[in-house]
Amino acid sequence: MSPTPTLLWFRRDLRLQDNPALQAALRRGAPLIPLYILDDAGEGAWRAGGAARWWRHHALAALDASLRGLGSRLLIRRGNARAVLRELVAGTDAGAIYWNRCHEPAIEARDQVIQTEFAAGGLAVESFNGSLLHEPPAGLNRQGRPFQVFTPYWRACLALPVAPPLKFTAAALPAPARWPGSLALEELQLPVRARWAAGWTDHWQPGEAGAARRLARFASAAMERYADERNRPDLDGTSLLSPWLHSGELSPRQVWAAVKSRSKESGVFPPSNGARVFLAELGWREFAHHLLRHFPHTPAQPLRAGFAAFPWAADPGGAHLRAWQEGRTGYPIVDAGLRQLWQTGWMHNRVRMVAASFLVKHLRLPWTAGAAWFWDTLIDADLANNTLGWQWTAGCGADAAPFFRVFSPVLQGRKFDPEGAYVRRWVPELAGLPAAHLHAPWEAPGPVLAAAGVVLGQNYPRPIVDHATARLAALAAYHQLRETGPGALAP
């Protein structure tokens, strides 16, 4: 009797290389049914945002193409995952369900129920770690409690071995005698608003092959300069790997191995300071997932509970929020960032911090409003990273920035976009201004503005808030919060 088929449930692991669930399924030696289920309700309040859905669509298409090259295909379904699996198990007589774990609270809870139900029904139900270097319980301190400060957390992680990626070399995948019915990918209607995403394919190549190309390119060149150039939005200094890492066309173990392979000649690991700093960024990704796992309420609530009482500013009609979203704040580096986000689905990390700080501290709008916008517009939107980043900026999270640290958009612009190339690219109406005035056009002499064709208030806005005034108001608000009671800011 031939073994009953294996359902291989793809989720945030849309790849063939370094895929533990796939390897386990191959070892089982039964016909393989690769499956993707769009289960929006199962993702709770955090179903994938618009830009991330666009990416997901193209990543699924790439995965399906790879599978077809191996004599297989990707089965596509939509709806409640449990119900879909029940139906498929009944219809295919499947004897096993394998998947790689996700670490978002709603998904973990859903998967736990599924695991219990199908295991009780006699199926082999197994899940694997495919998305983190170190899954929990790694990340506990000596008291057995989760680290809440990055440096000791990462130091503890660095003492642990990292498994090498699993090589996929099969020439074909065992197919079932009869394929169950599948939706066409288009029927999932993942890429919303085609006009919005019109230019994204110029910037991105979703899919495993695009990920491998980008990783190879980064590791061979920019990584050495990463420590310095990662902060420069005008240069190609970051890895740009986040969207592939999020949907799992690339695994952190593959990234780790790529860095390690650069150490072969020198024998030193990490091979350079740039590589060390880059790996620490991978560490922040791990830390974010670690925190989300231990503090599952943090996507909506501050880790430091006292911050729930923060005196946010009123925003009648949502005018300030909208100006921020649309890149019309009058601060060029902030506007450039938000326009880059809208036009490409991505924003440089340094500019993310400046833009986020501006929303929370200059406009004093809730960090959750900014997190919601990023969630919908970032192709790399990741619940753990987004939550950590915004809470860090707002000062209400783990290892957060001190409250008095208010980024000056002008100084940040001058420091990290010194020639103004980044602002000129994304805020073309200011392109004619000399670098000396580019980051503070309201301070430019009239003739300079006129020569550049800039008419403040007409073709580029005046600052919607004054930096010095807004900074003092933010500091006052934090002081007010502190006076609401002792320990108000404690976790």
Added chain:
DNA sequence: TAGCTCGTTGGACAA
């Protein structure tokens, strides 16, 4: 255990 040090990413202001 008690005390000590430190905390990814900064900026304003005075001298």
Added chain:
DNA sequence: TTTGTCCAACGAGCT
């Protein structure tokens, strides 16, 4: 122009 100092306070983590 550059440099030093201050901006809070507290809990986590370490020794």
